[in-house]
Amino acid sequence: MAETEVVGVPANQKVERVLKTVRNETFAQKAEALKPKLHEWVDHPLSVVEFQPDPEAFFKCTPVRTHTIEELSTLSYGKGDEVILDFGSHRVGYLSFHVGVEGVNVDAPARLRLTFGEIPYDVTENLHPCETWISTSWLPDEVINVDWLPTDVDMPRRYSFRYLKIEVIDTSPKYKVRFLDIKVRAVSAISPLVAAGVPKLEGNDDELIGIDRISQVTLRDCMQTVFEDGPRRDRRVWLGDLRLQALANYCTFKDYDLVKRCLYLFAALPREDGSLPACLFEKPKLSPASDYIVDYDSLFGPIVYDYAVASGDLETAVELWPTILGSMKIALAHLDENGRFTSDAAAGWKFLDWSDGLETDAGMHGLVLFCCKEINRLATLIGKPVPFAEVVSKMIVGASSFYDDSLGVFVSGPARQVSWSSQAWLGLAGAMDPQICLKAITTAMADPKAVKPLTPYAYHHVAESLARNGGDEQCLRLMREYWGGMVRAGADTFWECFDAEDSRRSPYGDCHNNSYCHAWSCTPSYLLRVVLKDFLAGT
Amino acid sequence: MAETEVVGVPANQKVERVLKTVRNETFAQKAEALKPKLHEWVDHPLSVVEFQPDPEAFFKCTPVRTHTIEELSTLSYGKGDEVILDFGSHRVGYLSFHVGVEGVNVDAPARLRLTFGEIPYDVTENLHPCETWISTSWLPDEVINVDWLPTDVDMPRRYSFRYLKIEVIDTSPKYKVRFLDIKVRAVSAISPLVAAGVPKLEGNDDELIGIDRISQVTLRDCMQTVFEDGPRRDRRVWLGDLRLQALANYCTFKDYDLVKRCLYLFAALPREDGSLPACLFEKPKLSPASDYIVDYDSLFGPIVYDYAVASGDLETAVELWPTILGSMKIALAHLDENGRFTSDAAAGWKFLDWSDGLETDAGMHGLVLFCCKEINRLATLIGKPVPFAEVVSKMIVGASSFYDDSLGVFVSGPARQVSWSSQAWLGLAGAMDPQICLKAITTAMADPKAVKPLTPYAYHHVAESLARNGGDEQCLRLMREYWGGMVRAGADTFWECFDAEDSRRSPYGDCHNNSYCHAWSCTPSYLLRVVLKDFLAGT
Structure with a gap:
């Protein structure tokens, strides 16, 4: 229901x-x-993916691995960049990750948008505006501002997802961010x-x-x-x-x-x-x-x-x-x-x-x-x-x-x-x-x-x-x-x-x-x- | 500097x-x-205000009290509504407030945008996009999703402000929110x-x-x-x-x-x-x-x-x-x-x-x-x-x-x-x-x-x-x-x-x-x- x-x-x-x-x-x-x-258990994303057009697919796109999850720690992201991670299957739980930095100075907070995707559309499309008659507060995205990098980030709310898209709204001209140790503390009875x-x-x-x-x-x-x-x-x-x-x-x-x-x-x-x-x-x-x-x-x-x-x-x-x-x-x-x-x-x-x-x-x-x-x-x-x-x-x-x-x-x-x-x-x-x-x-x-x-x-x-x-x-x-x-x-x-x-x-x-x-x-x-x-x- | x-x-x-x-x-x-x-001390907003056009004013507008702060607890806000609170003077500190509800069911989270204003422009204008060459992560706004209303909200980051604008991005068609016990735990050496x-x-x-x-x-x-x-x-x-x-x-x-x-x-x-x-x-x-x-x-x-x-x-x-x-x-x-x-x-x-x-x-x-x-x-x-x-x-x-x-x-x-x-x-x-x-x-x-x-x-x-x-x-x-x-x-x-x-x-x-x-x-x-x-x- x-x-x-x-x-x-x-x-x-x-x-x-x-x-x-x-x-x-x-x-x-x-x-x-x-x-x-x-019960709780910890799972990690399996790979970095991008969605490529696929006219045959139900959602008209297919996830393609661009990097292994080991390679992710070597990638850095600045203003306007985004990364999509694939956990391989569906989880319900609490996300945490480490934000590392690359640059000369961390002279400003990082502003990130996290979007939790159950299906490709969640992470391949802009969720806003949403033409719905029920609450748009259900939309699975969060904007967070992270101070004092490098730091761990623990998201306090529970999410339901297979894909995680992280968009870097801004860092500063002096640094980029890296994402490490991304994990979900999955929960179920x-x-x-x-x-x-x-x-x-x-x-x-x-x-x-x-x-x-x-x-x-x-x-x-x-x-x-x-x-x-x-x-x-x-x-x-x-x-x-x-x-x-x-x-x-x-x-x-x-x-x-x-x-x-x-x-x-x-x-x-x-x-x-x-x-x-x-x-x-x-x-x-x-x-x-x-x-x-x-x-x-x-x-x-x-x-x-x-x-x-x-x-x-x-x-x-x-x-x-x-x-x-x-x-x-x-x-x-x-x-x-x-x-x-x-x-x-x-x-x-x-x-x-x-x-x-x-x-x-x-x-x-x-x-x-x-x-x-x-x-x-x-x-x-x-x-x-x-x-x-x-x-x-x-x-x-x-x-x-x-x-x-x-x-x-x-x-x-x-x-x-x-x-x-x-x-x-x-x-x-x-x-x-x-x-x-x-x-x-x-x-x-x-x-x-x-x-x-x-x-x-x-x-x-x-x-x-x-x-x-x-x-x-x-x-x-x-x-x-x-x-x-x-x-x-x-x-x-x-x-x-x-x-x-x-x-x-x-x-x-x-x-x-x-x-x-x-x-x-x-x-x-x-x-x-x-x-x-x-x-x-x-x- | x-x-x-x-x-x-x-x-x-x-x-x-x-x-x-x-x-x-x-x-x-x-x-x-x-x-x-x-040192910490608690301050409260003094009134609910709106900014009226004023060609004589430096910022071309003047705050006018629309409600006393006592009246605020009787006001409810739904999707698209906003309220601006005036703390009367500048504070640096941590915001907390209680989100009450009015309606038949709280059947969805509430999504709010909080904007912390040092000057009128901060709360009278849209801060995005910001045409700046430094980091836009400094912009003083936050979007939060609040589960399980009614509830207290404690904002973990420190803000610097006189005005607080709360925009209700969405509740649900079944309820509106009220804002009570808004306060800042001000800090200084x-x-x-x-x-x-x-x-x-x-x-x-x-x-x-x-x-x-x-x-x-x-x-x-x-x-x-x-x-x-x-x-x-x-x-x-x-x-x-x-x-x-x-x-x-x-x-x-x-x-x-x-x-x-x-x-x-x-x-x-x-x-x-x-x-x-x-x-x-x-x-x-x-x-x-x-x-x-x-x-x-x-x-x-x-x-x-x-x-x-x-x-x-x-x-x-x-x-x-x-x-x-x-x-x-x-x-x-x-x-x-x-x-x-x-x-x-x-x-x-x-x-x-x-x-x-x-x-x-x-x-x-x-x-x-x-x-x-x-x-x-x-x-x-x-x-x-x-x-x-x-x-x-x-x-x-x-x-x-x-x-x-x-x-x-x-x-x-x-x-x-x-x-x-x-x-x-x-x-x-x-x-x-x-x-x-x-x-x-x-x-x-x-x-x-x-x-x-x-x-x-x-x-x-x-x-x-x-x-x-x-x-x-x-x-x-x-x-x-x-x-x-x-x-x-x-x-x-x-x-x-x-x-x-x-x-x-x-x-x-x-x-x-x-x-x-x-x-x-x-x-x-x-x-x-x-x-x-x-x-x-x-x-």
Whole structure:
């Protein structure tokens, strides 16, 4: 997920009143006790590079090594010079370096601009001005003035990057600077030992092995004191993203405590009607964002269910049970008397994806049905009365009203919009027979007029829905196309959004404000290791 | 003095080879032991201001209070907003403030630009690009990114300012920022108690009392762990500047130890031929600048003499005696067989002033003669053989060859240039009878074609030379015109350079890189309290 504002909410959504938070201090303390001490390790840049034009490349350029990192210490830079360093892969952490000097006098400070690049555009283009509707304060550049050279420089903020561009705005006519001992103190809740200990993906398919590896790096770099959506932006935990991160985590790093911490963080911040905020802030103190998303709220129960199954910790699920019931209230208030999800029936932003003009009724119907079913399963697991048996029955009936027999797809809204997301969620919910659902998904995917997903978050649900309805092969094909497409485009970590046809695509008006290590794109490890496990073993 | 580079050296000067430093560790340790612990005190801005156009004002604008500082905490600022705070007078120190927030979510960092203004132009104009031949790293602005609001911000660098402009580059659409508890931890070697204890200038002349007060503020803010030339730029000690600062200090703050420290710092860094660097760097470790200026080197002896007389500490003068003799070698190497100073006779930059095209032979003749006489006096004071009796005799004779009988002024160089500085230094040296010297100075001052000084450093020598040759009234008139002119222009501290006709005048190509608290302009206290004391008592 990502930062949102009112203009990001589709115009047909009612703007809700701001609800008070009824803080649960016991849960907040449980979450605090689970706060991890981050692991740290030091990495160095591998080479000095420049980007050369390459019309074949996704970003239209390719990094070419101009110097080894050993040679860097012999190079000096004066006013107007710049150098780009390549760390070889993506890191989240704290930069430090030594500024040496060459010249007769260090008679003035050095003014440097540091730009931290996740992708080539970050360091090959001027980031300012940035035509975005979210905050330009996210842009990954800093201007610093360094006194009393030579000296060590420790950058106090955390950055997320593979490339580092250093521009020398000025030294003085009497000296130039050198850059030595550049390093990043990388941080993650996952230690290098744990990361290295994840079993290799079975099989010999290099493309899938690469996709799995990049998924894990993405997840690792997003796992900090919470599951962040993206370490570059917005650096915080969102419920919908958390679910996918947790699933990828269970089959790789198995850090159950960090999931548990995030569950308690959200459970500590219910609103007065029992609903949960879409995201929350850890710093400067624990507080809910005002963002509310109906689908994210509803997904809290399924996250607890997944957690209970993966960890075996049923006690937590029992303790969070009242929170789960509260988190379904707004979603269920959208159901009409026929058990059909209707956006206008209640307030609250229905998200599903950032694709333009997405009609969410059908998809939300699927999502809410899916959540009810998962929560019913959790009830059985922990010995609670099944809460939504009747709702599920009604919604199964209601689901059929979204189905267009003649087209063989689910449609949404008065304009009977066909979108991949509608099919995906109704398919995940098992709203109709698997064959029908699979056919609906593939039909929509084959329809050039259908609304395609923009985000990996939505692509995940399409992919999983294909596999869950018997379309393992189609799922794998989609993965090779979509996540494989990012790999072919040069991704070191998976991105917040990806459009193979448009390297500048952004939900925010300017791709310079995109996040290119974004956790909702880390699910291939889960798809490959869990969802497609049997299929891959059989191929 | 100020940062210099080769292009700043007049083209007719030979470029010297770089000489090795023969470090004197004993002297370095003495200097280190004298390093002061700086005094600190906290000051707050007095009001929120805006600058309104004012064609009558020197800087064509006037600060007008828009809010009290109490009201500031109620104001919030979003993307593109700015606020200017007025601390009421000049401070050198460390800024800190609290960034509060107003809005529904602090969902992004805040990016701020802070600009520290000594004069209105610093905060009313865009500082970039800066058309200067010295380093633009001196420009007094910083861009910072602030995470996790609300929070305190402590700026780690030291600034020199009266005005603070805060521009909000961005927050996010969801919040604005407020600025609270803004303060500067001001620093100086001079405590507020000592500063307040300086006796009031005698008499009731408000203009002179104001000039004296501003001189002291200028000096105080330049007195740090050395006598800095300017706390904004270059933040280091230069020999020629040191002499004037020390003189102003003896009749005000009387901090003898800081002068002594600076003397030992220079004495710790003689070059292989015994000459002294024009300036030196304290940080990151004590080291000489490569800048060498013949006149600055020669002035070391007079500084020791002034110090010995003021402090009564003859022991230091005895210890530094060999250094003094070494510091005269290059100057004396410029004398021809007739005892006449000739630039071409030896290498080394002859400075005297930043005025364009200044011919320095006559002025340097005066300066070297002055130094020889002072050093002879010191020899007598400390019981050493008088070293330059013969040189003085010869130079007195040589001085007459610069005198143009028909014009009644000293002339310099093949083009027989008339400049204020030539008259000033030959007058200070007592090169001819006081009446002749006084007439020469006033004649040059009345000549519109004569080369005028640009800097207060040169104006000081003109003013003192007037008074030393019986022109107390003309000295006082010049002070009212020049330093009084800065006061009328709104100076809070005296400036590096001042041209009453041109508020953008700069030795560096762009006035944004000027220093407006510059110690070589702090001498009115010395002129009023010492040089003109008897005259003022009699008026």
